[in-house]
Amino acid sequence: MKDLVILLIVFYQKVISPYKGFRCAYAVLHGGDSCAEAVKKIVLAQGPVGGYTDIRARFRACKEANETLIRNGQRRRGRNDCDECPDCDCDFTAGCPSKNLDACKGSNCDLPDLPGDSPCDCSF
Numbered sequence: 001m002k003d004l005v006i007l008l009i010v011f012y013q014k015v016i017s018p019y020k021g022f023r024c025a026y027a028v029l030h031g032g033d034s035c036a037e038a039v040k041k042i043v044l045a046q047g048p049v050g051g052y053t054d055i056r057a058r059f060r061a062c063k064e065a066n067e068t069l070i071r072n073g074q075r076r077r078g079r080n081d082c083d084e085c086p087d088c089d090c091d092f093t094a095g096c097p098s099k100n101l102d103a104c105k106g107s108n109c110d111l112p113d114l115p116g117d118s119p120c121d122c123s124f
Helices: 002-020 025-030 035-050 052-071
Strands: none
Touching (some): 002 035, 025 035, 025 052, 035 052
């Protein structure tokens, strides 16, 4: 069971995480390991069942970190938060527009300079 959980975490870290477009809120706020890396270490040390309490605590801490980042204006809740750019689908959590980038430029959306055919995947 432990090996399967580790395999799934590594798959997530290598295949899914690089394309989701945003970083672990806990790692952004506090530095250090992402939740995936922290959970992987917990599972290696305690197993998935033995580490269940610590894993839940880490995810709770990450949720609180995300809420802190939102309150501090460092992260927005998600899609279509910006009334300033109605012609685009702005995913501020991922930091990438998924529709018309040109319609968003020059607005108050605080979008990064990304090419029109940005490789980021705004679906999550």
